[in-house]
Amino acid sequence: MKPSLLPTSLLAALLLSACAKDDDPQAQLPLETRTGANTIGCLVNGQLWTPKGYNGTLNYTVSYDRTYRKGTLNVGTYRYIGKGADDYQMVGFYADSIPSTGTYSLAIPDHHEGIFLDRTGTCQFPGNDPYFRKGQLTITRLDMQAGIVSGTFWFTLYKPGCDSIRVTNGRFDKKL
Incomplete structure (x- = not known):
């Protein structure tokens, strides 16, 4: 009787799929939770982006003031990508007129904006920029x-002379 190749084939397929998940940036994002898990992550131009490092301040902050501008949310996070004090990136967004759960634009200058800073590059997208x-x-x-405040986000930023910044699959869950 010939031994079956199915178990070997099945084992190989499982191993390959496990390796593929390690290479899939989206699979490495934090889960979308609503429990105050203190997590944030997104893809920046298709690459996994999560906070990393410590410069004396928290690398992930969220604030919400329900009395200012009918509810103002600020989310900011940074990660070090080199060894120097200025070798970091920052992803964030802010929005006002957020009184409750729902979907809101991140494309209203001075009121709802996505932010991306890369101190190692020449193009910055700090908000309040045309x-x-x-x-x-x-x-x-x-x-x-x-x-607790939780949600999802995405945004695209572009200005002449710079590569577009595409922040996708963003999720955050924070205990205030």
């Missing part, structure tokens, strides 16, 4: 009693 932007923020939980 360049093209589009994007969306979805608040999935805004619970002031529990002190």
